[in-house]
Amino acid sequence: MTAQKFVLEIGRAMHALGSPSYRVEDTMDACCRALGLEGSFFSTPTAIFAAIGRPGSEPKTSLLRVVPGDHDLGRLACLYAIRDDVVRGMTTPERGLRAVQEVLQSGRPPRRWLEALAHALAGGGAAVLFGGSSHEVAVASLAGLIVGLLGVLSQLRPRFGDVQAPLACAAVAFVVHLLANAWGPLHAPIATIAAIVVLLPGLSFTTALSELAMRHLAAGSARLMGTLAVLLTMAIGVGIGDRTAELLTGKVAVVEVIPLAWGWHIPSLIATWVAFYVLLRASRNQAAWVLLAVAMGYGGARLGREVLGAELGAFVGAFLVTVAANLFARWQRRPAAIVRTPGLLLLVPGSLGFQSLTTAVAGDFGRSAPFVFQMLLVGGSIVAGLLIAGVIMPPPLDVEPDSRGRPAAMAGGAGMLRGPKSAR
Numbered sequence: 001m002t003a004q005k006f007v008l009e010i011g012r013a014m015h016a017l018g019s020p021s022y023r024v025e026d027t028m029d030a031c032c033r034a035l036g037l038e039g040s041f042f043s044t045p046t047a048i049f050a051a052i053g054r055p056g057s058e059p060k061t062s063l064l065r066v067v068p069g070d071h072d073l074g075r076l077a078c079l080y081a082i083r084d085d086v087v088r089g090m091t092t093p094e095r096g097l098r099a100v101q102e103v104l105q106s107g108r109p110p111r112r113w114l115e116a117l118a119h120a121l122a123g124g125g126a127a128v129l130f131g132g133s134s135h136e137v138a139v140a141s142l143a144g145l146i147v148g149l150l151g152v153l154s155q156l157r158p159r160f161g162d163v164q165a166p167l168a169c170a171a172v173a174f175v176v177h178l179l180a181n182a183w184g185p186l187h188a189p190i191a192t193i194a195a196i197v198v199l200l201p202g203l204s205f206t207t208a209l210s211e212l213a214m215r216h217l218a219a220g221s222a223r224l225m226g227t228l229a230v231l232l233t234m235a236i237g238v239g240i241g242d243r244t245a246e247l248l249t250g251k252v253a254v255v256e257v258i259p260l261a262w263g264w265h266i267p268s269l270i271a272t273w274v275a276f277y278v279l280l281r282a283s284r285n286q287a288a289w290v291l292l293a294v295a296m297g298y299g300g301a302r303l304g305r306e307v308l309g310a311e312l313g314a315f316v317g318a319f320l321v322t323v324a325a326n327l328f329a330r331w332q333r334r335p336a337a338i339v340r341t342p343g344l345l346l347l348v349p350g351s352l353g354f355q356s357l358t359t360a361v362a363g364d365f366g367r368s369a370p371f372v373f374q375m376l377l378v379g380g381s382i383v384a385g386l387l388i389a390g391v392i393m394p395p396p397l398d399v400e401p402d403s404r405g406r407p408a409a410m411a412g413g414a415g416m417l418r419g420p421k422s423a424r
Contacts, residue, residue, distance in 0.1 A: 003035045004052045004060065006086060006093040009100045011041070011048055012064050013079050016104060018071035019337070020207045021219035024048065027083065030329050034087035044219045045226060068204075068226070073290075073338050074283035078103050080335050112155055114278055116148030119198055122275035123147070127194035128268035129298075129346075131259040136191045139179050142173040145197030165199050165230060166237030172196055173241030177252055185255040192238060198279060199234065201227045203341070203350030205375075209383045269298055276342040286338050288329065293343035301347055314347045314378045318385025321347075323393045330396045347382055 011028040019027075032039035032052060038059065042049040044152040052215050053059030079100065086096035123144025127137040147168045154161040172195045193200075204227045211220030246252075248329040273294045276282075282290050297317050304316025321343030322336075329336035 002097060003037060006097045006100070007035070007037065007039065007052060008050055008062055008064060009097055010079065010083055011050065012066060013045070013100050013104050014076070015043065015048060015066045016069035017076045017079065018069050018341075019076070021045070021211055021223075022214055022215050027148045029085060031083060035093065042218075045223050067225075070281075071287055071337075071341055072281040073335075073341065074281050075103050076335050076337060077283065077286070084333075100292075111278065112152040116145060116152055118275040118278035119148030119151065120145040121192075121271040122198045122279070123195040125268040125271035125275065126197040127190060128260055128264050129272075130190050130194055131257060132187065132190045132194065133181070133258050133260060135186050135274035136194065136257065137260070139176055139183075139186060139191040140194035143175055143191065144198075146171055146175060147196060147199065150320040166233045168199060169196055169234045169237030170241035170244075174245045177242050177245030178249060180252040181249040186252070186255045187255055188242075188252050190257065196234065198275070200348075201230045203345060204230075206344060206348050206379055206382050209379045210386055213383050213387060264355040265298075269294055272346070273342075276345060282338070282341060289338050290342045292324065293321060293339045293341075294346060296324050296339075297346035312377065312381050314383040315381040317347045318344065318382040319389045322386050322389035326389070326393045326395045333396070334393055345384065347378075374419075 007028050010031055011024050014024050014027055024043040025041045026049065028041045029039060037052055038055050039050060039052040040059070043049075046066060048066055049061070050064070051059040051061045052390040082099045082103070083092075083094050085091040086093055091099075120141045124137050124141035127140035130136075132140065148165055150168045150171065156165040158296045173192055176186070176188050176191045176195070180188045180191075204223055208220045208223035208227055211217075211223060213220075218317070234244070273291045276294065277287055277290050280290070297320075300317030300320035301313055304313030307313070308315065321340060324334040325340035325343070327339075328334065
């Protein structure tokens with residue numbers, strides 16, 4: 001009975017820390033086989049169905065009501081370590097169950113103001129990568145700080161979290177519009193999108209496409225519709241903020257942007273690395289791997305853009321990031337998501353979908369259509385890179401026999417620090 005509870009809890013925990021549906025199902029199935037159980041699992045963004053039992057007996061069916069969780073690389077590594085300990089027989093399922101619950105309940109001490117500054121760094125770094133000038137970088141950093149402060153408020157007032165994204169978009173659009181009229185030449189769309197880039201559900205969109213490609217149709221469809229709903233509410237928030245500022249100060253003049261020199265991309269990538277390290281809640285020993293992921297994603301995207309063009313260039317970036325992530329998982333025996341997630345965040349097409357919706361909200365449906373096709377092409381390119389890289393350099397198997405013939409997990413990291421303290 002305890003073994004079954006452990007399988008259910010490890011699945012719930014992985015879902016809460018941002019794992020896709022196929023990874024949750026694979027992990028639960030691997031734990032069942034290692035513990036001598038038979039199980040069938042069906043994971044969606046809002047529920048996990050599980051039927052678990054001993055061989056030859058009637059399985060017990062359970063329904064877990066879950067909600068999509070945020071990425072937490074530090075605690076995810078702890079979960080993989082706990083899983084490895086249980087399936088290797090180094091600890092009992094009962095102790096593993098308590099350890100998983102402790103990981104979920106403990107977390108890290110709040111770093112609210114540091115996360116607010118991380119939003120500012122992400123906004124400034126994104127403005128450089130989007131081709132902005134010094135004006136766009138400064139305004140995007142300030143607006144990103146506003147997004148971070150609203151995020152702090154949502155942590156202090158949980159009910160505020162449901163409206164955080166559209167309200168942050170409205171506030172950013174309002175501030176950017178005012179500064180564009182008061183400060184001088186400013187490309188408002190670049191500053192606005194850069195400031196809210198962390199809130200854009202581009203990674204969820206890419207995950208939804210990958211779930212559909214891997215025939216997890218229910219999970220992929222539900223996640224895709226949720227992503228589109230978030231994008232729509234954010235676009236409406238921008239429309240409200242922009243129109244309100246326009247009533248006060250008039251329209252913003254259209255300006256031509258002179259991008260910063262290429263050398264500015266290096267400090268922008270460092271700022272992006274620090275922001276991802278904080279916002280993805282990586283542990284200290286994961287900082288260098290997050291930096292490697294950011295460099296791989298950026299370098300692969302630039303190489304692909306030169307070879308295949310802007311839309312298909314994301315394929316090269318996703319391919320290189322996924323190969324590096326799977327090599328990392330095989331070598332270090334830690335979750336591939338430590339490298340894959342920050343690397344893909346630089347490639348995801350959330351900004352294109354957002355531009356499409358904001359253009360449509362402004363009434364220009366003709367100009368919004370190309371952004372939709374670009375978003376689909378970029379998302380499809382990323383998924384193709386993920387799938388092909390998985391064939392050429394497969395991730396480590398979840399369960400393989402160890403030196404004594406017992407089943408042992410391979411993707412979690414046998415050499416990691418054990419227990420929830422390694423996530424702090």
